[in-house]
Amino acid sequence: MIIPRSCRATLLAFVFAATTSHAQDAELARGAELLAPFKKDLQQALKSGLAEGPAEAIQVCRVKAPGIANSLSVAGVRMGRTSHKLRNPDNTAPDWVSPIMQTFLDDPSSREPLAVGLADNRWGYVEPIMLQPLCLTCHGSELAPGVAEQISELYPEDHAIGFEAGDLRGVFWLEFPGEMQ
Ligand code: HEC
Helix, strand or coil: CCCCHHHHHHHHHHHHHHHHHHHHHHHHHHHHHHHHHHHHHHHHHHHHHHHCCHHHHHHHHHHHHHHHHHHHCCCCCEEEEECCCCCCHHHCCCCCHHHHHHHHHHCCCCCCCEEEECCCCEEEEEEEEECCHHHHHHHCCCCCHHHHHHHHHHCCCCCCCCCCCCCEEEEEEEEEECCCC
């Protein structure tokens, strides 16, 4: 059978697209798996911090969150949290994350995690962080007096207040080496 040149190109493009999306699915699953302990440890630390009071919990967010992210950032894996309304400028994301975060901001119906190919056979994974009622203590519109003071002292450039439950608070991001080296 002779396949016209134009069709061959289309077929190739189709095969390529299918392979890409297959790889993307696999990396999406790996990203979610690598991120899971960060989410779990963070949630636990926040809950036990809040049980001791907001001042203790602020220290959890300030010290433990970056500590947990660092301890899990091994073997070529890096991860963190970022936001379009940052509290700590140290949480500014790598460049490749911002356009993806923007797509979540532009389209409230898109809240599914995404995997993207990066340079040097590395992959990026981004997952939206939605604001839960428990986050309002420190990210809502009306902070308790002690909390508001402590936060404005520690973070003079804070932009992370005024959120409502269900809002996009920011994203988790993750970088990791691809399976096929
Ligand atoms: C007890 C106060 C407190 C509570 C409750 C809290 N946070 Fe935070 N949050 C902070 C502080 C303080 C920081 C800055 C951490 C740092 O210095 O890296 C922060 C930072 C963040 C960041 C990193 C981006 C940035 O703005 O610097 C995200 C994302 C975030 N919080 C989401 C949440 C979510 C989602 C919840 C609820 C599940 C939550 N927070 C609950 C105090 C709190």
